[in-house]
Amino acid sequence: MTPADRLAPALDAALERLAAAPRLLVALDFDGTLAPEVDDPLSARALPEAAVALEALRALPQTIVALVSGRSLESLAHVGQLPPDTPLVGSHGLEVRLGAGAPEPAVDAADRERVDTLRAALAPLVAAVDGAWIEDKPAGFAVHTRVVEQDAAAALQRDARERASSLDSRLTVRDGKNVVEFAVRDATKGDGLRILRERLGVDAVLFAGDDVTDEDALRTLGERDLGVKVGAAATVAEHRVADPAAMAAVLAELAVRRRGILSA
Ligand SMILES: [Mg+2]
Numbered sequence: 001m002t003p004a005d006r007l008a009p010a011l012d013a014a015l016e017r018l019a020a021a022p023r024l025l026v027a028l029d030f031d032g033t034l035a036p037e038v039d040d041p042l043s044a045r046a047l048p049e050a051a052v053a054l055e056a057l058r059a060l061p062q063t064i065v066a067l068v069s070g071r072s073l074e075s076l077a078h079v080g081q082l083p084p085d086t087p088l089v090g091s092h093g094l095e096v097r098l099g100a101g102a103p104e105p106a107v108d109a110a111d112r113e114r115v116d117t118l119r120a121a122l123a124p125l126v127a128a129v130d131g132a133w134i135e136d137k138p139a140g141f142a143v144h145t146r147v148v149e150q151d152a153a154a155a156l157q158r159d160a161r162e163r164a165s166s167l168d169s170r171l172t173v174r175d176g177k178n179v180v181e182f183a184v185r186d187a188t189k190g191d192g193l194r195i196l197r198e199r200l201g202v203d204a205v206l207f208a209g210d211d212v213t214d215e216d217a218l219r220t221l222g223e224r225d226l227g228v229k230v231g232a233a234a235t236v237a238e239h240r241v242a243d244p245a246a247m248a249a250v251l252a253e254l255a256v257r258r259r260g261i262l263s264a
Pocket residue numbers: 029030031032033209210211
């Protein structure tokens with residue numbers, strides 16, 4: 001680390017304390033935190049110096065590196081390019097993979113049946129509209145109307161919403177641009193991070209993220225943990241760095257200090 005990007009004193013002290021945790025989880029958002037934002041989501045990659053720092057952390061005993069993202073698990077595994085035993089949280093906490101095995105089921109059998117019933121009821125409405133299609137999601141599905149003529153798209157979205165809410169009053173319904181999404185379960189990155197913390201049995205957590213949805217994870221942190229906001233947006237995190245390059249420097253510094261403590 002060069003003098004120019006020396007750590008702020010408070011972050012320096014927090015890193016020193018965190019480096020000594022008996023069992024440490026380093027859980028990180030991906031886009032905007034490890035990887036610069038790019039136009040094609042599947043071509044995003046962690047900065048080379050971030051990848052090197054993650055590898056250095058992974059090589060240490062009692063040190064777990066995990067990714068926590070809004071991406072689907074599949075997309076996150078693709079862009080993350082980490083070994084298959086890396087714990088991953090996708091879809092803002094709905095999808096969790098603790099290790100190299102299969103992901104945890106996103107919904108239980110009863111909720112799966114709610115999704116299937118709803119999908120079967122809405123599929124004929126969608127099939128009747130030229131260009132509309134259904135995308136399956138971990139806890140529901142999305143009806144896409146991007147290439148549908150405007151009036152037909154509005155009518156389909158309205159009909160689908162009405163049909164859905166008459167069948168299942170507990171649904172979460174989200175309107176997006178040219179898409180309406182139906183889900184039987186809601187989750188946040190905070191839920192995902194809680195699962196990682198409990199199931200991996202760690203003593204302390206470093207979490208870093210750049211986006212609004214990362215705040216849910218930052219809010220779950222306690223006294224022994226360390227939260228870092230990447231970028232200038234408002235945050236509950238106690239510490240802040242400017243960009244993914246500065247975040248990579250923090251991770252590299254953590255690896256150096258933890259190696260020093262563990263080998264002492
Ligand atoms: Mg991000």
